[in-house]
Structure formats: structure tokens, C-alpha cells
Amino acid sequence: MLHKMVPTCNFARRMYSAAAGKVKAQKYVLTKYFQGEPKKSDFKIVEEELPELKEGEVLAETEYISVDPYMRIYMNNRKLPTDMIGGQVAKIISSRNQKYPVGKYVSGYFGWRTHAILNPDARITQPGFVPVTVVPDLGAHSVSLSLGVLGMPGNTAYFGIREIIKPKPGQTIVISGAGGAVGSHVGQIGKIVGCRVVGFAGSDEKCEYLEKELGFDRAFNYKTVDIRAALKDSCPEKVDCYFDNVGGEISATIMDYMNKYGRVGVCGTISSYSEETLPKVTIMQPVIVSKELTVEGFNVNRWTDRWNEGIQKNLNWLNEGKLKYHEKVYHGFDNMVDAFVGMLRGDNIGKAVVKVK
Numbered sequence: 001m002l003h004k005m006v007p008t009c010n011f012a013r014r015m016y017s018a019a020a021g022k023v024k025a026q027k028y029v030l031t032k033y034f035q036g037e038p039k040k041s042d043f044k045i046v047e048e049e050l051p052e053l054k055e056g057e058v059l060a061e062t063e064y065i066s067v068d069p070y071m072r073i074y075m076n077n078r079k080l081p082t083d084m085i086g087g088q089v090a091k092i093i094s095s096r097n098q099k100y101p102v103g104k105y106v107s108g109y110f111g112w113r114t115h116a117i118l119n120p121d122a123r124i125t126q127p128g129f130v131p132v133t134v135v136p137d138l139g140a141h142s143v144s145l146s147l148g149v150l151g152m153p154g155n156t157a158y159f160g161i162r163e164i165i166k167p168k169p170g171q172t173i174v175i176s177g178a179g180g181a182v183g184s185h186v187g188q189i190g191k192i193v194g195c196r197v198v199g200f201a202g203s204d205e206k207c208e209y210l211e212k213e214l215g216f217d218r219a220f221n222y223k224t225v226d227i228r229a230a231l232k233d234s235c236p237e238k239v240d241c242y243f244d245n246v247g248g249e250i251s252a253t254i255m256d257y258m259n260k261y262g263r264v265g266v267c268g269t270i271s272s273y274s275e276e277t278l279p280k281v282t283i284m285q286p287v288i289v290s291k292e293l294t295v296e297g298f299n300v301n302r303w304t305d306r307w308n309e310g311i312q313k314n315l316n317w318l319n320e321g322k323l324k325y326h327e328k329v330y331h332g333f334d335n336m337v338d339a340f341v342g343m344l345r346g347d348n349i350g351k352a353v354v355k356v357k
Ligand SMILES: NC(=O)c1ccc[n+]([C@@H]2O[C@H](COP(=O)([O-])OP(=O)(O)OC[C@H]3O[C@@H](n4cnc5c(N)ncnc54)[C@H](OP(=O)(O)O)[C@@H]3O)[C@@H](O)[C@H]2O)c1
Pocket: 068, 069, 070, 152, 153, 156, 177, 178, 179, 180, 181, 182, 183, 200, 201, 202, 203, 206, 245, 246, 266, 267, 268, 269, 270, 271, 272, 298, 299, 300, 301, 343, 344, 345, 346, 347, 348, 350, 351, 352
């Protein structure tokens, strides 16, 4: 367990207050569907007065909000206007739940808002919902890691490797979207398990970071290289596992360079998220059949019941110095859209977050 959640001593009782009082929260409301890149004019920032806390609830004040690729596509089918979705890490400033005392940090999906009232116990019981997590003691590290290496992207990397592509020591893993939150993490776990790791990312700076800082064997700028030539150059034993963050033609080329019985984890398809219609790419079924590939899509929510296992494992690697991270930190609640667009454009190395407070 990461954290003992049921304190019973008097000290713990003194830690929580009975009522929140009236707090005004700001939140982003989506009023127009995204067309191409998201725009500030797609949103309104709305102020709302929060009600008093009920038994079991806490009031949390946001410190960091995450900007993630899924936000670009998950808003497409919602009835407008609607509150913007998103993960954040927040400090409990008032509590009527002994398990969640004032001063603790929690991470969860409270949306793009400055304050949230939540009942952490109620949310945990919903199947398939990423649970509210009490942020463990991170020592000198920022609580924002709960949105990155020690949060949803970190768990996507951990479970995606462990349960989907299952590399064996000595095998070769190729990762697309390798410079971002999930991809940079996947490559490091690949090195921990003893694999050859090759990444594709969108700038020379990212590639240099992956090779020099994170220990990738090779990294290539997919915008400037010939993908097949890069694979020939960097994968002498061809490719056993492909962790696909982007989809599209690059994935077709990589899968065509795989070994028989190779395994493909389809994590995301960000190359198409801002497109009005899905692009046409090379048909993959012949390669899947002839190489007898296992291709499996996955959603990290599959492992909500093992959520803390992933966080604890990544925390251990972090503390042992086996896992590194990089954050692109934007500042200010007003800059949420700039951060969101910046992440979609590839401005981030590692995880993009917004410091709100
Ligand atoms: N299945 C799941 O449960 C799950 C969970 C988390 C994330 N994901 C998926 O995993 C992928 C990575 O997510 P993340 O949170 O780690 O984001 P991220 O990689 O930190 O940020 C997104 C990155 O996508 C790249 N990108 C943008 N447009 C692209 C394009 N047309 N072609 C190729 N790359 C492009 C950019 O990097 P470049 O500079 O390299 O272009 C950008 O930095 C996404 O597809 C996301 O949807 C899935």
C-alpha cells in the first residue's frame, strides 16, 4: 500500500474540519466543438459557488492540471456546453472524511477547475474509473508527478509493457511518440528489463534527450528520417515489440519490419486526433497474418484494481535512480488552452502540466 488511508488517532481527527464554507471555483466549460487545433474561443471560464461539504466529502484546491491527448477526442461526442474533463492533483483544504485529512494531496479526474468537492470513496467504487489516489510521500519530488510518471501515463507505460507487449530480455522494442509522457517512460522500462530500445520522436532535441539522458539505444526524428532506413540501421535483429502511440503510416512501416510472432501494443493514435476524417494508410492485415503478429489495443483503465501496484513500482524505480522524468510546466489557470495546444503540437519533452497555484 502506498499510504495508510484510515488514521484513527486523535491527531488525525484534529486534521479535518467540519465544513467547507462557501468557496468560489473557476472552471472551463466547452461551448464549441474543436475544429482542428483547440482554441481559447471554444471555452468559457465560468465561476461557480460550491455547496457546503456533506459527510464523506472533501474540498480540494487544484495545484496542477494535466493536459493529455485523450482530451482532444473525448470531447467530440459530448452534449455542449459541458465541463472540460481532465486529471489534476489537488490539496485537501477542508474535509468531512477521516481517510482524507486536510493537507493531503489527491489526484483524480476533477476536470479543468480550481476547486472541487468530491467523495473519494464513492468514486473508487465505480468500475473502469481511474481512482482518486492519495499522493504518496514523494520526498523532494513535485506532487505534479502524480499526473506523469506516478500517475496515469506512468501506469499506461507500466501495464502496457507488462501486460500487453511483454518484452523478453534481449528483444528489440520500438516506440513511436517516444519523447512524450508515455513513450519516454516505456523506453526506460524497456531498458530496465534488458531490451534494445529504439524511439521515434518529433525533434532532434527530443532524440538527443532520449539517447543521452534516458539511455535509449537509438532515437530518430520521424519528421526528417526515412523510417524504414532508420529501422534497418538501428534494429539488426528486427523488431519484436512495438509500442504504438501515434498510429498511421509510421506504424504500418514499423509493423512491416517486425519478427514473426511480434507483439504490438496499440496505446494511442495521436497522428489522427486533430483530423476531420481518418487518414488512409497501408492495409496491415497481410503483415499481421504473414508474421502472425499479436496486435492488442488497450486502455489503462483496465487496471484500475491494480492502480497502486503501477504507481508503487514506478516510485521504486524513481527512488532507485532507474527512472527519470522531464516536465514541461506551464503556469496559470488562464493558460490551460495554450498548454493543451502546445502538447498536441509536440512542444513537450516528457509530461506537459499546468501549475495552477
Ligand atoms: N491507451 C491508454 O490508456 C492511454 C493512456 C495515456 C495515453 N495514451 C495515448 O498515448 C499517446 C501518448 O500520450 P502522452 O500522454 O504520452 O502524450 P505526449 O506523448 O506527452 O504528447 C503528445 C505527443 O504526440 C506527438 N504528436 C503530436 N502530433 C503527432 C503526429 N501527427 N504524429 C506523431 N506524433 C504526434 C507530439 O510529439 P512529437 O514531437 O514526437 O510529434 C506530442 O508531444 C497518445 O496517443 C495518447 O492518446 C493512451
